[in-house]
Amino acid sequence: MTSENQLKRLPRDFFKRTTEGIAKDLLGRSLVRRTKKGDMITKIIETEAYLGPNDKACHTYNYKKTKRTKTMYERPGTIYVYLIYGMYHCLNVITEPKGEPCAVLIRELYPIDGIELIKENRSVKIGKNYKNLMDGPGKLCMALDITKEKFNGKDACDPKSKLFFAEGNPANPSEIKAYKRIGIDYAEEDKDRLLRFKIEK
DNA sequence: CCTGCGATCGTCT
DNA sequence: GACGATCGCAGGA
Structure with a gap:
């Protein structure tokens, strides 16, 4: 099932654009995790846009700078992984020109290849259509063995990177649906913005 | 130093 | 549908 496009790494310029556009343009693309095995x-199949200084849901609202958010000020294409609820990781990629601390959160994936390797990392029961395998930001990090220790601050555009985004089969704009973002009730007037995007498998 | 909590998940009812 | 797990980080003293 693997096609050539699924390993063709997306270049830096792809990430050097507006965050909302990238969040949509990433749908249907491939995320590749390279391991010894x-x-x-x-x-x-699902992403969320976090619009940095102008977005109360974002870790870098008002250009906030902390140890954790340091990665968000790196150049586009940088991988941002942080720990949430003390036990799960969330995977993001930095967008916009360097210094604009914006990112896209990867929320859901569908397996294409290396499925046995992916399943080995998940101890729960996997339902039909791989339901439960990678339908959440924490789950997909477990499934692909993504931790902040391994990937935070790494460059997804580096040809040697073990985690990268690839060409894949970009979604047709007509198949993309927009929703409110999840788990950001604290974000006041920004909590209802339609910055979550999904396609069907 | 001390406190509160989160861009979640799995289990149980 | 509800809830507990679990800890690094952020903010304040």
């Missing part, structure tokens, strides 16, 4: 190849 083999490649795990997935299709991105």
Whole structure:
């Protein structure tokens, strides 16, 4: 099932654009995790945009700078992984020109190849259509063995990177649906913005 | 130093 | 549908 496009790494310029556009453009693309045992190849089917200084849901609202958010000020294409609820990781990629601390959160993936490797990382029961395998930001990090120790601050555009975004089969704009973002009730007037994007598998 | 809590998940009812 | 797990980080003293 693997096609050539699923390993063609997206270049830096892809990430050097507006965050909302990238969040949509990442749908249908591939996320590839390279390990000694083999490649795990997935299709991105849900994302969220976090618009930095202008977005109360974002860690860098008002250009806030802390140890954790340091990664968000790196150049586009940088991987931002942080720990949430003391036990789960969330995977993001930095967007916009360097210094504009914006990011796209990867929320859901569908497996394409290396499925046995992916399943080995998940102890729960996997339902039909791989339901439960990678349908959440914490789950997909477990499934692909993504931790902040391994990937936070790493460059997804570096040809040697073990985690990267690839060409894949970009979604047609007509199949993309927009929703409110999840788990950001504290974000006041920004909590209802339609910055979550999904496609069907 | 001390406190409160989160861009979540799995289990149980 | 509800809830507990679990800890690094942020903010304040």
